[in-house]
Amino acid sequence: MPAKPLPKAELHLHIEGTLEPELAFALAERNGVTLPYATTEELRRAYSFKDLQSFLDLYYALMAVLRTEDDFAELVDAYLARAAAQGVRHAEIFFDPQAHTARGVPIGTVIEGLARALDGSETRYGISTRLIMCFLRDESGQSALETFEAARPHLHRICGVGLDSAEVGNPPSKFREVFQRAADAGLHRVAHAGEEGPAEYITEALDVLGVERIDHGLRCLEDPALVERLARDRVPLTVCPLSNVRLRCVDRLADHPLPAMLAAGLLVTVNSDDPSYFGGYVDDNFTAIREALRLDDETLRMLAANSFRAAFLDDRARHDYLAEVASHTFAR
Ligand SMILES: [Zn+2]
Numbered sequence: 001m002p003a004k005p006l007p008k009a010e011l012h013l014h015i016e017g018t019l020e021p022e023l024a025f026a027l028a029e030r031n032g033v034t035l036p037y038a039t040t041e042e043l044r045r046a047y048s049f050k051d052l053q054s055f056l057d058l059y060y061a062l063m064a065v066l067r068t069e070d071d072f073a074e075l076v077d078a079y080l081a082r083a084a085a086q087g088v089r090h091a092e093i094f095f096d097p098q099a100h101t102a103r104g105v106p107i108g109t110v111i112e113g114l115a116r117a118l119d120g121s122e123t124r125y126g127i128s129t130r131l132i133m134c135f136l137r138d139e140s141g142q143s144a145l146e147t148f149e150a151a152r153p154h155l156h157r158i159c160g161v162g163l164d165s166a167e168v169g170n171p172p173s174k175f176r177e178v179f180q181r182a183a184d185a186g187l188h189r190v191a192h193a194g195e196e197g198p199a200e201y202i203t204e205a206l207d208v209l210g211v212e213r214i215d216h217g218l219r220c221l222e223d224p225a226l227v228e229r230l231a232r233d234r235v236p237l238t239v240c241p242l243s244n245v246r247l248r249c250v251d252r253l254a255d256h257p258l259p260a261m262l263a264a265g266l267l268v269t270v271n272s273d274d275p276s277y278f279g280g281y282v283d284d285n286f287t288a289i290r291e292a293l294r295l296d297d298e299t300l301r302m303l304a305a306n307s308f309r310a311a312f313l314d315d316r317a318r319h320d321y322l323a324e325v326a327s328h329t330f331a332r
Contacts, residue, residue: 003278003331006300007086007284007324009307010271012215012238013282014094014134014164015072015114016081017274018079026072027065035065045077047277052166052196052247055277063099069132072113080117081277084125086283089321090311092130093118094162097147099138107150130159130312135178137163137170144178159312160188162215163205167197179209188212188312190238194219195249199226206235213238213310216257218249221257221264231265236310241289243273253292262299269307297330304328 005198021040028035037043049055066072076093083091093114100110114131121129133188135144142152161177161182172191179189191205193214202220205211206229211253217237220226230237239258244250250257261268275281280288289295295303308321 004328005085006286006304006328006330007087007089007309007321008286008304009090009092009269009273009313009321010083010088010308011092011236011269012240012271012273012309013079013091014076014096014274015075015079016059016066016096016099018082019062019075020078020276023074023078024062024065027067027071031065031067031071033065033067035062046077048312054126054276055191056166056248059277060099064103066100067105067109069109069113069116071115072110076114076117076121080121080125080127080129080204082281083127086281087136088127088282089324090308090317091121092132092159092312094132094134094164096134096136096164097151098136098143101147101150107147108154111151111154111157115154116248119179128313128317130190131157132160132162132187133158134162134164135175136165137172137174137192138166141174141177144175145181148178148181155185155187155225158187160190162189163191163193163209164215165192167192167195167201171197171201172211173208176208179211183210190215192216195244196247199223202226202230211226212236216240216244216249218244218257218261221244221260227264227266231267233266234309236267236269236306237261238269238271239312240271240273240278241280241285246278256289256293258289259293259295260276267306267310268303269310270303271307300330301325301328 021043118129188211189211191211192215193201193205199222215237272282
């Protein structure tokens with residue numbers, strides 16, 4: 001029997017990035033969408049990128065297959081089944097409403113489809129879940145504001161807002177107003193920063209947007225004062241090792257700065273980002289870094305515990321999940 005995976009929370013996961021070629025083809029057929037690939041194998045071969053932009057081009061092209069509430073619910077179900085097998089006990093899931101509304105899909109279809117599948121996550125998969133609505137940072141601040149207002153009737157389905165997509169040239173300060181509205185509505189706030197963009201974007205996300213977590217954050221290491229601040233304030237960083245290699249933020253997994261980040265006292269968590277595109281789900285990331293970075297069991301346990309410390313959970317649930325991590329037996 002295979003060893004039981006380490007219990008963990010996944011905090012940096014784009015639901016659109018869990019679209020596997022098989023489901024993409026099934027949905028394309030159902031919705032009468034023609035994909036520019038003949039077979040799932042041909043599509044899988046297309047999943048080889050030069051950088052963030054070439055990944056984003058394919059990522060947005062494939063989203064054309066997602067049209068109805070059922071499509072979004074099926075996408076979530078497929079992710080939850082995989083996540084359960086990877087030891088995920090809690091997931092805070094990103095979605096990109098503008099990528100769908102731009103194609104004419106109403107925002108209510110997106111949110112209600114996702115939320116409907118998430119409603120059953122605890123009983124069906126043993127995974128508690130939250131939904132985080134992300135704004136595309138290569139779109140305007142005005143577009144983010146319009147998206148937020150369109151989502152207002154559905155805000156009870158959402159626990160927070162985030163910021164993702166092409167980072168360079170799109171500083172967090174573009175989104176000051178929409179993050180203020182999210183704060184006024186009592187929502188949590190997170191943002192991608194310091195992936196391809198500079199360390200200053202991390203500082204801006206903290207100071208201007210008031211974020212509680214930084215997604216990626218690798219480039220904080222270029223600013224010692226920022227590292228000190230992140231460590232002192234226990235600001236979680238949601239690191240995605242396989243994604244960093246596939247998008248060439250890091251040359252080889254063995255060169256990943258995760259050990260340096262841990263040594264600096266940063267609250268690092270490990271996540272999968274867009275797992276169907278980046279070669280692995282979250283436990284695959286744990287396995288890959290264990291081998292490439294020669295991490296011992298107690299370091300892996302600490303990373304899993306960090307994921308629950310960094311999650312938007314109430315104290316009781318956090319306590320229970322941390323107890324599960326503490327009592328996990330490593331067997332291989
Ligand atoms: Zn991401």
